[in-house]
Amino acid sequence: MxxxxxxxxxxxxxxxxxxxxxxxxxxxxxxxxxxxxxxxxxxxxxxxxxxxxxxxxxxxxxxxxxxxxxxxxxRVDPEQVAEAQFLREAVELASLRSLSTPLDEEKVDRLRDNLRRQKETGEDIRSFFALDEEFHRGLMDLAGHESSWSTVSAAKSHLDRARMLGIRKIPELGRLTEEHHAIFDAAVSGDAATAERHLRSHLRLVFADVKAVEEDSPELFVRDRDAGPHRRSAFVWD
Amino acid sequence: MxxxxxxxxxxxxxxxxxxxxxxxxxxxxxxxxxxxxxxxxxxxxxxxxxxxxxxxxxxxxxxxxxxxxxxxxxRVDPEQVAEAQFLREAVELASLRSLSTPLDEEKVDRLRDNLRRQKETGEDIRSFFALDEEFHRGLMDLAGHESSWSTVSAAKSHLDRARMLGIRKIPELGRLTEEHHAIFDAAVSGDAATAERHLRSHLRLVFADVKAVEEDSPELFVRDRDAGPHRRSAFVWD
DNA sequence: CACATGATTCTTGCATACAAGCCTTGCATG
DNA sequence: CATGCAAGGCTTGTATGCAAGAATCATGTG
CATH class of the missing domain: 1.10.10.10 (Winged helix-like DNA-binding domain superfamily/Winged helix DNA-binding domain)
Structure with missing residues (x-):
């Protein structure tokens, strides 16, 4: 690049x-x-x-x-979270559908390496989060739609924050890695339909986790959409 | 001051x-x-x-x-145009697929009115362009995904400029209106599959027109990606 | 004429000063 | 003690000044 x-x-x-x-x-x-x-x-x-x-x-x-x-x-807006979910699902699935053989071996290797690092990452949520992001981007890059990923990525910031909360609650990062692996395996074996199924299931499970958190930490979410802000600050740097 | x-x-x-x-x-x-x-x-x-x-x-x-x-x-970047095409197709089709009955009658009426105005608009390209935009947004609004449309809309500015050129070349705005009508009719009749087919065909025809223009006005498109800009200005306001 | 070179003139990036209005706080008053 | 009210502090929005660098143009030289 x-x-x-x-x-x-x-x-x-x-x-x-x-x-x-x-x-x-x-x-x-x-x-x-x-x-x-x-x-x-x-x-x-x-x-x-x-x-x-x-x-x-x-x-x-x-x-x-x-x-x-x-x-x-x-504040995290559940509406924006849901829309980001819709957007990413639509785009990522379409990208997977548009995969054409032969795949770029270098990109495949990068994904494989990414999965390996996911397994090695223990309980470090931030590292895993970064790897997760990289995996999904790599998946779209495989179909040549990396730049569309940027758009999706920018639009899903609310979803990301919600996920950050969700992942804290659910320490079974291994489950997510396994799902990633299933998607990857199906994709590289050329079974687009199976890959699509796994990806959809994966994204929806993530979304379900997010919704579970909303009731747990309501103060971080939008309540009254017309509520005015207060100057009370909780600002600290480092 | x-x-x-x-x-x-x-x-x-x-x-x-x-x-x-x-x-x-x-x-x-x-x-x-x-x-x-x-x-x-x-x-x-x-x-x-x-x-x-x-x-x-x-x-x-x-x-x-x-x-x-x-x-x-x-300059209009064909790569960005193609990516915007991919993005909008993925999202708009997914939106159509997610349509659930019953439809909001008010929104349906708005679309119907939009189509009527499309027919009345003669050769005024800008008016038609605005109505076209409104139609596609309305279609997504029908499925409750208006906010995702904003994202798509923002990402497709290069596509829009290319279309502006394309539409100038092809004065048969009526054809586009007919396609819009076909999509709309299928959508309101609950035939999602047909609507999807019409929409995909519509979007791809638009895209084909765009590509046809690229050879016609190459100076408006990105040539050498490493070409440096010149200060020579063609700036005029009104 | 061709070409190198230095001065000039633009350009944007950042810092700073001023303007206008909301929020808080403290004081006066009942 | 409770409440109304005014003044000051803080906020962002806009205007302006300064600095560094790139392109251009004029000039000198072969």
Whole structure:
């Protein structure tokens, strides 16, 4: 991938990346406030790159900005979670369906290696989460639809946070790895129908877990859609 | 500041909306330069809202910003067009598949009215384009997946520009309306399979038209992916 | 004429200053 | 003690200034 990327606007991208990690990783609690000034000071930059990062996160649905009131980490919206589920299922299944032989051996090897690392990963949820993400992207890359994965990935940030909660509750990461393996095996053996069945089942089980958590930690989810934010901040950096 | 603005905070959105329309409508030619300073002066605002609007357009893939070089309307990327086609087909078909009776009569009526207006629209390409967009969104709304449509819609900006070119070449808008009608009739009659078939055929015909145009106006498309941009500007506002 | 080279003029990225409005807090008052 | 109210602190939105670098143009040289 030798893309002549538009020049890396380093500060903005750094702020974006770091804050996004904190939000997805639930270090920044849904509903809490983020002050542009505090964040800028903590990161040693001015408000400009911070502000632009917030704009990107807003577009991604991870934060909500209210003029002259404040910026807040958005609560997990069950509606958005469900829509992301629908979107990813539609796209990932279509991608699997569009697989054509012969498969790119290098990409297959990467997936195989990924699965191996999944098994080695013990109880480290974050590592597993990253590997899971990489696996699904690799699966779409196999069909040449990696760029569509970016779209799906960006749209499913609410789903990801919910999954982060779900995975914490269900430490049987091995089950997920097994499902991944079943999908992979069917895909490389050319049995698209079976792969499709396994993938659908896998995605729906994940979704079921997510819904189970919603009742457990309701304070992290959207309650009243018209509820106004408060300035009370739970902001801490590191 | 010379003019006291009645409503603030909308500057960024205004800039974004206006520039986006110009780009999608091909009033800003793919490959041409956009100067933040010129744009700000032309719109009577400072660079800040302009800059932030450019950031959003960048995320949407409509412009490319090169630090210390310039901002350019992105050329239509056939790869992105193809990926958008894949994405929309996957999502729209899945949406149609997920239709469950009974259908919301109000939404059905809206679609019916939309089709009526499509017939009345003569050769006005922009009006038809807007109605086409509204039709497809309405179709997804029928299945309760309107918000997924937003994602698809945002991802298919390159496809849209290509279609804008394609439609100019093919004045038989009536054909498209007929296809829309076939999809709609099958959907409301509960024949999901037929609706799916019509929709797939419709989307692929549109895509075929797009590809036909690529050879006709190659200067608007990405040629050499490593080609550097030039500062030569074709910037005009109105 | 061809070509190298330095000055100039743009460009965007970041920092800073100002504007406008909401929220909180503290004080005065019944 | 409870409550109303005003002032100050904090918020984001916008404007502006500065810096670094890339492309371009003019100039000098072979």
């Amino acid at each position: 030798k893309n002549p990327k538009p020049t890396r606007q380093r500060e903005r991208h750094n702020v974006y990346r770091r804050v996004r990690e904190k939000i997805i990783g639930l270090d920044f609690s849904p509903g809490s406030a983020i002050s542009e000034n505090e964040l800028a000071a903590a990161l040693g930059v001015s408000r400009t790159p911070v502000r632009e990062a917030m704009l990107l996160l807003t577009e991604e649905g991870l934060v909500e900005v209210f003029a002259k009131i404040g910026t807040f980490v958005s | 010379k003019n006291p603005k009645p409503t603030r905070q909308r500057e960024r959105h205004n800039v974004y909306r206006r520039v986006r329309e110009k780009i999608i409508g091909l009033d800003f030619s793919p490959g041409s330069a956009i100067s933040e300073n010129e744009l700000a002066a032309a719109l009577g605002v400072s660079r800040t809202p302009v800059r932030e609007a450019m950031l959003l357009l960048t995320e949407e893939g409509l412009v490319e910003v090169f630090a210390k070089i310039g901002t350019f309307v992105s």
